[in-house]
Amino acid sequence: MVENGRLLAATLASQANLHAIFGGVVPELASREHLRFIGPLFDELLAKSGLKAAALDSIAVARGPGLLGSLLTGMAFAKGLALALGIPLIGVNHLHAHLLACGLEHELAFPALGLIVSGGHTEIYRMESPVDFVRLGRTLDDAAGEVFDKVGHALGLAYPAGRAIDELAQAESSQTEKFPRPYLGNDNLDFSFSGLKTAAVNRAGVLGLHGQSGHMLAMFCRALNEAVADTLAIKAERALAANPDLKTLYLAGGVAANSMVREKLAAFMARRGGKMLVPTKALCSDNAAMIAYAGWLLAKAGYGHDLTLEAIPRGRKIPDDYIQLQKQS
Ligand code: KG4
Numbered sequence: 001m002v003e004n005g006r007l008l009a010a011t012l013a014s015q016a017n018l019h020a021i022f023g024g025v026v027p028e029l030a031s032r033e034h035l036r037f038i039g040p041l042f043d044e045l046l047a048k049s050g051l052k053a054a055a056l057d058s059i060a061v062a063r064g065p066g067l068l069g070s071l072l073t074g075m076a077f078a079k080g081l082a083l084a085l086g087i088p089l090i091g092v093n094h095l096h097a098h099l100l101a102c103g104l105e106h107e108l109a110f111p112a113l114g115l116i117v118s119g120g121h122t123e124i125y126r127m128e129s130p131v132d133f134v135r136l137g138r139t140l141d142d143a144a145g146e147v148f149d150k151v152g153h154a155l156g157l158a159y160p161a162g163r164a165i166d167e168l169a170q171a172e173s174s175q176t177e178k179f180p181r182p183y184l185g186n187d188n189l190d191f192s193f194s195g196l197k198t199a200a201v202n203r204a205g206v207l208g209l210h211g212q213s214g215h216m217l218a219m220f221c222r223a224l225n226e227a228v229a230d231t232l233a234i235k236a237e238r239a240l241a242a243n244p245d246l247k248t249l250y251l252a253g254g255v256a257a258n259s260m261v262r263e264k265l266a267a268f269m270a271r272r273g274g275k276m277l278v279p280t281k282a283l284c285s286d287n288a289a290m291i292a293y294a295g296w297l298l299a300k301a302g303y304g305h306d307l308t309l310e311a312i313p314r315g316r317k318i319p320d321d322y323i324q325l326q327k328q329s
């Protein structure tokens, strides 16, 4: 819940433990969990904020990209609220919301470079304003988070494994393993992480690291951290070389919590005389606060939707189908 661009209250439910049993997100279970939690979370939010639903003056909802069943659950709830309360509905691009989340803690500056790195997406944007995003590059196959999660599976770590791999890597200073920095021999800003994923999964098998602990495992994790961080940093540098007017980099998504990704990008931006901004860890992973904030920015600029708003699954382009709202003060 956001008021004047500031967070009033937030609630969050995680399904990670459920999906961990299967080693990855099971879409049908994800939608059912959304359905189970969405009502109680909304009640908890109102209780925390001390407000009644009637105090809300607009409702923002993640319209995609994402898993369709989960998006539809949120969409139905948001449309119900919009209809019952007679307030505007604002459909928010989930990836844009990740990149704008920094604005809950810092003054946003535009234009800027946006790098979103999560379990499902790895994309680079030129951000002209909170509403106007130009995609410069994307992953052609797996996202960077998928590398951590699938390699983590091969190591016998619980899903999602990014954080555990990062912690093991941070405890290690030496390194003998070296993984490829994939898909750099080209002049585009796209990524391809499936080869690195396969190489690291295979190597984990050869080294017999499944269920192991100790020095070998930590060195392996450090090498993986470095390969992912280097690849992201190199493409971000190229994006900035092609867009020299950009002085700010917004880093977002679950993998933005990675220590080495943060370190390399922050150092690079500092060398250029610019800065990297990344949300606090709680705002890096999927959360409703960032959706509310992005919705607030859109509403402020007069953008919204009506009840025909559609959920857009992963892989389909999100249309620019805003309608003009009355500007909010
Ligand atoms: O943005 P997010 O919470 O969910 C979506 O994928 O939309 O990102 C989750 C991803 C998972 O792949 C998880 O392993 C990864 O973020 N992750 C990390 C770290 N913390 C979470 N990856 C590397 N290092 C971390 N510290």
Ligand code: ZN
Pocket (backbone or CB within 6 Å): 094, 098, 118, 253, 285, 286
């Ligand atoms: Zn996300």
